Amino acid sequence: MTETSRPHIADVIDPGDALGEVLFGLIMALTFTVGSRLVFTGEGLNVRELTAATIGCNVAWGIIDAVLFVLGTVFYKSRRARLFRQIKAARSEREAISALRKEFPLEGEPLVSAAADEEALYQAMLGLTRRASPAKLRLKRDDLLAAFIIFLLVSATSLPAVIPFFVIDSAELALRASNFLLIALLFTTGCAWARFSDANPLNAGITMTCLGLVLVGIAIALGG
Template sequence: MTSNPIERVTDIIDPGDALGEVLFGLIMALTLTVGSRLVFEEEGLDAQELIVATVGCNVAWGIIDAVLFVLGTTFYKSRRLRLFRQIKAAGSETAALNMLAKEFPIEEAPFSAKAADADPLYRSLLTLARRADPVRASLSKNDLLAALAVVFLVSVTSIPAVTPLFLIDSAHLALRVSNLFLIMLLFVTGYAWAKFSGGRPFYAGMTMTCLGLLLVAIAVALGG
């Protein structure tokens, strides 16, 4: 059976990361369009210029975010490789177990675990680490696909922002429709977030909408 587009994206990039990129793109587009309403009144900004600016801004930040994603992934893999080598070189079993406990604390897990269960877990990880061989920390095909997904997700959020500018002659009305559409998508993003994480969809949607609007207000107020 052919998977839907959402499943294809979440097969490449973690759903939380994907929704975070969508949220970032929506906030970027909303910040630009809300700020442009002020410019329209003062300078009469051309709608064509706004379309180019909105799409260009989101594409540029999509590329920047993808580069940061690649750097973060490289750092994570290198850090894990360093930990593996430290465990192999540890002077004692106790020291190696302490390294694992520090790197993978079960106290932060979303469940209540007994202390007696932690020791077998870390000993199993230690056995695995000692028997395994180090592998060079390099970017995989999936990592590069995930970076492309970041570019796509941030860039594509500019489409609902600029579509009204193509369909509506009045720039002021088009911007209002664009802003309303983006605000609705903030709610949809929060709703989807809860669906993936097991939260309350309507509550998450309202929270995401309010949070997004607050961030947009801060960005506009600071000249972003």
């Protein structure tokens, strides 16, 4: 198999969704490690309980996010099937195109197009829809693979949080190293985000780090 024919993660799951799951997992892990500082000061840090809670929470949310992704995919496919039936049953071309405009709006997109071009696009979509036949609603292999990737992404982000506790004897030093690794990964996630968007990597990394820390602070303040 050649390099170009190998499936890439971006072919299965949207990069923005994947990075969003990584961000979510890092925030979950940081909530535990940063929040444990309060317990560490008052009662002493129980490393075993902290590592078990961090891994368990991220694995649990990985499963939840994967299931929600599958449900969202089913909803999306059902919505598309409903649109297909709606267009087939439209009493006029204007009504059919109106349904297409509502489902696939061009307003707000980062492009400027002429009205004639938009009309031609919707006319082409209408012609394609009218000639097509309804496909059977079912989950594909890539849908299940994407759900599994989501589970792995959220679960794996707990590893940088707990690894320092297995290699550093001092619990306090390990906790500092854990927090540093997670914050560094927030910055790295922001830089990766910039690769798929029109953003400066440094600014994106700093923004993602600050945003992540603010969300962690909110979660801790609210008892999360």
